[in-house]
Amino acid sequence: MLKYDVIIAGGGTAGCACAYTAAKLGLKTLLVEKNSFLGGSITSSLVIPAMKTSENAINTEFFSILYDKLYSLDGAITYSDGNKGWFNPELTKIALDSLLTNAGVEIIFESEIRNINKRLSSYIVTVDGDNLFSSAKKLLPSIETKYLVDATGDAKICQELNCEFLENKNSQPINLRFIMSGVNTKEFSDWLMDYDSDRNVTTSCEQGGYIYLSTAYTWDNDKKWALAPVFKQAIEDGTLKEEDSNYFQLFSVAGTADAIAFNCPRLLNSISNPYVEGRASILRLSNFCKKYLPGFKNAHISSIANSLGVRVSNRVKGKYVYTVDDLRSGKTFKTPVVVSNYPIDVHSDKKDASKLEKVYKEYQLPIESLIVDDNLFVIGRCISADFEAQAALRIIPSCFSMGEGLAKYLAESN
Ligand SMILES: Cc1cc2nc3c(=O)[nH]c(=O)nc-3n(C[C@H](O)[C@H](O)[C@H](O)COP(=O)(O)OP(=O)(O)OC[C@H]3O[C@@H](n4cnc5c(N)ncnc54)[C@H](O)[C@@H]3O)c2cc1C
Structure with missing residues (x-):
């Protein structure tokens, strides 16, 4: 029977960090991913940029190595606020392939783990996929692993x-999420920086000859949104539906002169088919951009995310359930895997009901919130944490830290 030290289900944000670190630390590592590429939310849901987090963050080696690799491919920038998380999603797929395979991770795409059986100190599983490559066919029968890591994002x-x-x-x-290309970013940036004259929600900077920028608008009244008049007009003339205006946020895509990524539409919980309604909203939003935003006249939709961006997932009950009180009080632990100061970020589809609660102390997530049993572990947004704590911990840098921190723990325990 084939044997691994660790099998990771899910080659997304947390899973890649875990697989890379585990292999680097000498563990025989197999990564099983349901998509045909790595990166999870970053690549399949187009979630960019990674949020900026604490200077004192721990388990950040994978983030740095990925940044350096992407930078060498012209696929990452450090933004003017010092955030290194501006990744190019397509190049992230290529960077992850290279980093993980060179580290010695065996990867099987378009596959899932099935028939999971617990033994005294291991798990026996099979790998099931429609499109297993010939080299992986031998993996179809039972495989034994000492450690099994659930990095599926939803604790599958x-x-x-x-x-x-x-x-x-x-x-x-x-x-x-979606991306528009063919944007005249100079024209858009000049207009936007002038239009949002108090720079309330807009930023722009130049790097390597390209202009990078960000702006936002929501239907909440917590800020003075510079784009409010154009949204009002577009709803009045029928270009947009009111719900299209509930959340609008855009960022440039690293390494491109003309691509803008949109963190929207944010879909109301009541809708029945989020892909159909989401894509219809994307068409309205792109028409809105072309009609109302200077620089978008010749732009087009160049990419629509393969997967929905899902903030709330199933959360497993682990050895320790991390709470929002632990987070707010900055409780410390013997073996932390994450240190962060990112706020409690709870989105609502109701007007004025979202919150971004600042934290006043750095907080620590303990390894025990990733442990389900001696041989089963969970990382990423489905960890053992309550709803509000997860709302702070789900960001990309923290998911990277969980994956890396767990791999170090497993290597030490092995
Ligand atoms: C709309 C939205 C906006 C966000 N914005 C930001 C942001 O701007 N900045 C930021 O830092 N964070 C942001 N986040 C948070 C962050 O992107 C995610 O919480 C984080 O990337 C989740 O990482 P993960 O490893 O848990 O899951 P994922 O990265 O989603 O990885 C899960 C992986 O498991 C795979 N998988 C699933 N089931 C199986 C299975 N059965 N077998 C094998 N593989 C499987 C999936 O294909 C995927 O590759 C946002 C999230 C959302 C939803």
Whole structure:
């Protein structure tokens, strides 16, 4: 029977960091990913940029190595606020392929783990996929792994194992992101910096001859949104529906002269088919941009995310349930895997009901919130944390830290 030290289900944000670090530390590592590429939310849901977090963050080596690799491919920038998380999603796929395979991770795409059986100190699984490459066919029979890591974003492995889950009665809206290319970023930036004269929500900078920028608008009244008049007009003339204006945010795409990524539409919880309604909203938003935003006249939709961006996931009950009180009080732990100061970021699809609660102390997530049993672990947005704590911990840098921190723990325990 084939044997691994660690099998990771899910080659997304947390799973890649875990697989890379585990292999680098000498663990025989297999990564099983359901898509045909790595990166998870970053690549399949087009979630960019990674949020800026604390200077004192720990387990940040994978983030730095990915940044350096992407930078060498012209696929990452450090923004003017010092944030290194401006990644190019397509180049992220290529960078991750290279980093992980060179580290010695064995990767099987378009596959899932099935028939999971717990033994005394290991798990026996099979790998199931429609499109297994010939080299991987030999993996189809049973495989034994000492450690099994659920990095599926939604705790799919733990569901299959009937693990205990935390109550999940609150929700947050989902997004379907998209990218427009062919934007005259100079024209757009000149107009925007002038239009948002107090620079309330708009930033712009130049790097390597390209202009990079960001701006936002929401239907909440918590800020003076510079774009409010154009949204009002577009709703009045029928270019947009009112719900299209509930959340609008855009960022340039690193390494491109003319591509803008949109963190929207944010879809109301009541809709029945988020992909159909999301894509219809994307068409309206792109027409809005072309009609109302200087620089977009010749722009086009160049990419729509393969997967919805899902903020709230199933959360497994681990050895320790991390709470928002732990987070607010900055409780310290013997073996932290994440240190962060990112706010509690709860989106709502109701007007004026979203919150971004600042934290006043850095907080630590303990390894125990990733441990389900001695051989089963969970990383990423489905960890053992309550709803509000997860709303702070789900950002990309923290998911990287969880993956890296867990791999170090496993290598030490092995
Ligand atoms: C709309 C939205 C906007 C966000 N904006 C930001 C932002 O601006 N900055 C930021 O830092 N964070 C942001 N986040 C948060 C962040 O992107 C995610 O929480 C984080 O990337 C989740 O990482 P993960 O590893 O848990 O899951 P993912 O990165 O989603 O990875 C899960 C992986 O598991 C795979 N998978 C699923 N099921 C299986 C299976 N059965 N077998 C094998 N593989 C499987 C998936 O294909 C995927 O590759 C945002 C999130 C959302 C939803």
